[in-house]
Amino acid sequence: MVDNLNLKEKLKNCLKSHDASSCIPPVCYSNEEILEIEKDVLFKKQWICIGHVSFLKKAGDYITKEILDTPVIIIRDKSKKIRVFANVCRHRSAKLLEGKGNTSGIICPFHSWSYNLEGRLKGAPNMDDAKSFKKDEISLKEFHSEVRLGLCFVHFENNLEKNLDEQIDNFENIHSKWPMETLISTRERTFNVNCNWKAFLEVFNEYYHLPYVHPETIGDVYKLPNFPDTTNGAFTSQFGRTSGNGALLENEQQFALPDMPGLSSDVLNSVRYTWIFPNLTFAIGNDALWIYEVHPLNSHSCKVFQTTCFPESTVKLSSFEKLSKQYYHRMDAAIEEDIPALENQQAGLRNPYAEPGRFSPLLEANVVSFANWYSKKLIGSDSLSLSTNKNL
Structure with missing residues (x-):
């Protein structure tokens, strides 16, 4: 059990620089009262992204x-x-x-x-x-x-603290090289995972686990990423080179579809991973966009909406139906490997002796950025301040 005053002190360790920051306290992944604070502070009082509208x-x-x-x-x-x-x-x-x-x-x-x-x-x-x-x-x-x-944002409160462009700031500029708004959704899949909503989004945004959780599927496709872009809004984004196509399994690279029309050479053979806080993340590569929208069911489980998108010109190809199955296979195979790791992590997060660890500054950079944003929001919230003397 942790009192809120102690929780605030631990959250402050997430505000340090990328090379000194600590992980979000484990209690934040397993406590229902904290989840209610998250819903109020992170979801209801700001714009949240609810998926691609194609x-x-x-x-x-x-x-x-x-x-x-x-x-x-x-x-x-x-x-x-x-x-x-x-x-x-x-x-x-x-x-x-x-x-x-x-x-x-x-x-x-x-x-x-x-x-x-x-x-x-x-x-x-x-x-x-x-x-x-x-x-x-x-x-x-x-x-x-x-x-x-092409992404839809919604705000549930009548009074807006910020308009959308203030909240996401340079989001459009960072993603301007990809034709995101013209892509077409070709498959939507929904499933539940027995892990905290943050944990699911975190694993999608870090390179650290790739060789250990995905050693024979996608682990060798990804090279070391660049350091994250400078973002001025409530999102983080990291660009990285690939040894092949990040949207396909290592042994199915021969099934690649054409590149998106108009892509410049500097973004070929790469993937950009972006997390729009709090609950939507996506990766966009040469030929495909894959999105995960995540909503908490309770402190230890979440509902996930997976969407895969391609250019209209690609969807019209006679070979698309056959080749696209390899892309869906890659998405499903990676998730099937991630879920046991996430459920195992969730069990550990509920251990009363669990303590915040340290991040790998480059390999978990997007997760560090989220932890910083998350901690600022919770530390500054009235909901947490009003219950300082409560035990969580």
């Missing part, structure tokens, strides 16, 4: 998700704008949509109240005798949403 191609295309116990609808309206609504009817709070699909309007399955794609109430049967009831004054609850480089 799977919403046409007006009326939608997908539903549950984010922090909040069911939402992500939908493309008639003007092709992306909107994010609370997935709840304004009549008696029934859930409106399930899964994904296409619709000309949103109709409640309970009492058939209907809304257009902009969220405005258009039909409410048998409500003519309801005093002062005006359909044109009723709309679905809509959250702030923006799209940058």
Whole structure:
């Protein structure tokens, strides 16, 4: 058990330079009260990224998700704008949509109240005798949403502490060499992992484990990375060269698809790993983009949304269906090796004698950057300050 005052002191060790920083305290990976603080401070009070929007191609295309116990609808309206609504009817709070699909309007399955794609109430049967009831004054609850480089961001609070561009700052500039906004999602996969949400994102962003967890699959593809880029917003990014294609297994390099159109020679044979804080990470290489969006289920498990994207010109190739399977195989094989390592780590993180270790400055650089951002947020939060005398 750790009191919050002691926790703050340990978090301060994460604020040191890359070569001196300590890991996030283990209690932050196994304590439900800390998770509630994270939800409030890291998720609800800032913009969070909820995935690539290319799977919403046409007006009326939608997908539903549950984010922090909040069911939402992500939908493309008639003007092709992306909107994010609370997935709840304004009549008696029934859930409106399930899964994904296409619709000309949103109709409640309970009492058939209907809304257009902009969220405005258009039909409410048998409500003519309801005093002062005006359909044109009723709309679905809509959250702030923006799209940058094909990625959708949402903010759940009415009052924005920062606009999106202030929060992610030079994100677009760092990723300008890749045509992210024109890529097409070709496979989405959802699965749960028995580890803390942060641990899943961390393993995707560090090179240290590659030769030990992935010795025969992808461990030899990656060379030593560059030191992370200087980022001014709530994200971190690290560029590295590869010995082949980072989106394929070592023994399946012959199945490579064409490079993305327009890539400059300085980004060929490489992968850029980026983590948009708190919960979305992706890697982009010569030919593919793979994304992981992660949401906590509790302190020791999380839901993961995996998305793989390619250029439209690649998707149109007659060989795409066959060759793309090798890319999906690589994604799945790496995850199948990561999950046992993560579940083993989670067991260790719950050990009452676990203490924060030290980072490898280069091989875990993105994780160091997240630990720094995370610690600043928690140390400065009212939620942690108000419970200083509590034991966690």
